[in-house]
Amino acid sequence: MEDDPIDFAPQTEDGVPEIPQVALDRSTAEELELRKMQKTQTTCLFILALATGLGLAYVAKMVLVVLFVSILVAFVLAPVVDFGVRFGVPRSLASLFAVFLLIGVIYGITFMSYSKGVDFMQDLPKYSRRIREVGQRWERRAEAFRRSTQDIVPQSEDDKRAVTIRQQSSLSDTVTTALGSVGEIFFTISFIPFLAFFMLSWQEHVRSATVMLFKMENRNTAYVTLGLMSSMIRSFLVGNLLVGLFVSVVSMIIFGLLGVPFFYFVGFISGYLSMVPYLGIVLALIPPVITGMGVMSLEKLVVIIVSILSLHLFAMNVLYPKVLGKRLQLNPLTVTIALLFWGWLWGAMGLILAIPVTAAIKIVLDHVEGFEGYGQWMGE
Template identity: 25%
Template sequence: MVSLSMLPQESPSSPGQDAGASESEALPTQAVDNVEMPLPSSPQTFFLGSLLTLAVLAAVYVASSIILPVVLAFVLQLILQPAVDLLERIGLPRTVGALLAILLVVGALVGFVAALSVPAASWAEKLPDGLPRLETHLVVLKRPIEALQKVVQQAEHVADSPGKKEPTVSVRRDLGLTGVLFAGTRAVLDGLFTTVLVLYFLLVAGDIFLRRIVEVLPNFADKRQAVDIFQQIEADISAYLLTITAMNGAVGIATAAAMYLCGLGDPLLWGAAAFLLNYVPILGPLLGTVIFLLAGMLSFDSLWWALLPAVLYFCIHLAEGETLTPMLLARRFTLNPVLIILSLVFWFWMWGVPGAILAVPMLAILKIVSDRVRPLKALGHVLEG
């Protein structure tokens, strides 16, 4: 890794410069903030910046099948890079260390999916027998749903009544369920192959990109700023992902134990579901609450007992999401919660579930860069919680 000690040292400052620095430190906070967070004053700059942002987002959306695996590989590289560096320090070649780290991750993922396949299949077999029980629990909502359907039908009738149009015949090519599943599986496998390939060469290359950027930058201040941004991103994002993974594991274990105690069955499946859903802030736990509510209604005859799995899961998430995780991450991440929600919704629309998982790390990277690049400091201040 390129460290600050590898860069050339600055020449010592003169007494006049020290006096100027002390005078700037003595300025009021408001004046310093105005100097450090400049806003674009030219309408042309703002307009061109907006056009550039829209063009980049359009390119990211159109080329999502290529860009998403690359972004995922860069994020995974932040996690696996310290392990590869450690293996290199103990004498293992970097190419072998990178391959070993990737094989361990892929093997863990395959084992995780294989372990969940059996309980998931058993629940698929139980589903037809549990549907009558679910209908019994949802009988309270039957009348409101029927009333809503009547209102929708009346609205459609009123909308169609003014002008009678000839019926149109639409021809749609349906690939069938097998074709859809094959196309989806192929897209996932292509994305995984691209991610693994890019990740391997990123781990083998190490900090070669940072070294080349430092060599290209013209002066010492820019070189030091580039190293500082890279080190901060690597430290903060790695700490975030490792902390979230550890907390998600604790949530999964607690959820599995709670589901076993309340008699839901297949605690491994529910613990894994809680572990995966917790990677998506806010939206993931909400979806998990709905899933556990439906699972309880499919499993138990009593309505109050059917609500217990969802209540237990919600309490576990409340204890983790409102106390433990914020306490562990408060020093590194103070992001605006409203912007977190908007980022989740936006990246889920752009890239689906992987985009929702990557939304917070990408927002944190944007804040780290904005806090250290002077023209973007106003944006970094807006992103702060």
């Protein structure tokens, strides 16, 4: 005979099991509610800060572009300054020498470009007849295409009688507007050498003062974050320099074998123009095609176009990820969105600055508590 199971549940006088009473910890409930409110406040503050940052980036476009370009220039010149400091040269003097060295290099490149352009214009009459023939051939094809479309879609009598009146702007207004824009650009660019000089000469002070802006418990994180951003920017510049140099050398060899005039100069320009995101593949085609249009056959021009396209695809899809992928740690979707966004916000300079700015934002998100998920989403 089996023993009856023992029921340990408390029962009432009627034999009905008593429902256990659970004590609610009010302090825990209040703590959960407080955490929920803090999380909501943090999200609202983040959205507000993001909207404020985007508005500031749009309004202060020129200032921020100059600031970021100056930072990149300072990182380019930093090895020269460190080399001088290593041999006992004061940092301020080494920084001044580095800035003047950069100005001299830019002047030399500009002078060389101008002289080669003058040489090209002097040699232009030698094959101007072929250039005109090519232009006239394309003009005849365009005219034939226009006539064929007119035959397919004939104009109505109202369209033939339509008269378009265009208001012509005066020459003085056009010249004044152009000079004003050019003057504003040159005035803004003139700040870059000064900003780069002060960033180089006050490098240690700026870094330590930036770290001191944070609370004591966050200073180590800020110091590590600044170090990672510096390493990223340095790797970005060196990687672009190496990849651009490779593409330029290969372009020079191909252009030289095909007989492109001034192949060494055109190949150098085309190689580094190819590094511009998205627009590079179009910009890299312009110098060799224009230079070789009057003296080269159509077959050679096709070979040039195919070579540039192949080099660009190889550099962007093979070399670029190998050289910069480990440092930047940005997935292709993030890079594409960044190029689209910063290009829309800042134009052509936004396309150039999009990758380092986005990589810097990712590094910050990786080291801010509560935002690590966004950094992981942007990463590989």
